[in-house]
Amino acid sequence: MSTTQQIIRSATIHWEGDVAHGRGSIATQSGKVTADYSFGTRFSGDPGTNPEELLAASHAACFTMALSAVLTRAGHPPTALDTKARVHLAPIDGGFEIPAIELAVTGVVPNLSGDEFTKLAGEAKESCPLSRALRAVPITLTATLASA
Numbered sequence: 776m777s778t779t780q781q782i783i784r785s786a787t788i789h790w791e792g793d794v795a796h797g798r799g800s801i802a803t804q805s806g807k808v809t810a811d812y813s814f815g816t817r818f819s820g821d822p823g824t825n826p827e828e829l830l831a832a833s834h835a836a837c838f839t840m841a842l843s844a845v846l847t848r849a850g851h852p853p854t855a856l857d858t859k860a861r862v863h864l865a866p867i868d869g870g871f872e873i874p875a876i877e878l879a880v881t882g883v884v885p886n887l888s889g890d891e892f893t894k895l896a897g898e899a900k901e902s903c904p905l906s907r908a909l910r911a912v913p914i915t916l917t918a919t920l921a922s923a
Contacts, residue, residue: 801829817864827862827873834905835860838878841906842899846884849895854883876909879917892920 786808790799798813801824810829815821835858846853861877880896887895896918900906906914 827864830873831860831862831876834862834876834903834909835878837905838899838903839880841903842880842882842896845895845899845902846882846887849891851884851887851891851895854885856880856882873912876912876914877917878914879919881919881921883921887920889920893918 785804787802788799791797795814798811801808801810801812803809808829810824812824812826813821816823817825817827838860839856839858842856842858843853858878858880861879862873863875863877864871865874867874878900882892882896884892896916900914900916
């Protein structure tokens with residue numbers, strides 16, 4: 776694939792009703808992700824998904840792939856990487872915003888020091904397309920090297 780070729784991915788949403796009582800459905804282009812969501816799943820802890828949870832999953836997936844690439848280019852392909860993302864949603868000035876995102880990664884990477892893993896994880900965070908798109912939000916990173 777040429778690096779100048781754009782890749783476009785999509786998702787569709789269908790919503791019915793007012794914000795407090797309505798319901799929506801999410802479907803990705805691939806059909807691999809379908810989910811329902813509502814005010815309750817977003818703000819009241821009802822079972823189901825919400826936009827912030829989906830953003831967390833997307834960001835964690837993107838960052839983890841970026842870290843695998845950075846580690847591999849540095850000559851240290853990972854055995855395993857486990858990432859958790861936490862997206863904060865807070866009431867601000869009568870609305871809501873995302874004031875913070877936390878990434879925490881634990882890696883099994885042979886022949887690599889903890890300091891080098893932390894450094895390379897920081898490089899991956901800076902090169903991850905979703906981290907770059909979300910630059911308006913402070914993103915913290917905790918990187919832990921686990922033993923094999």
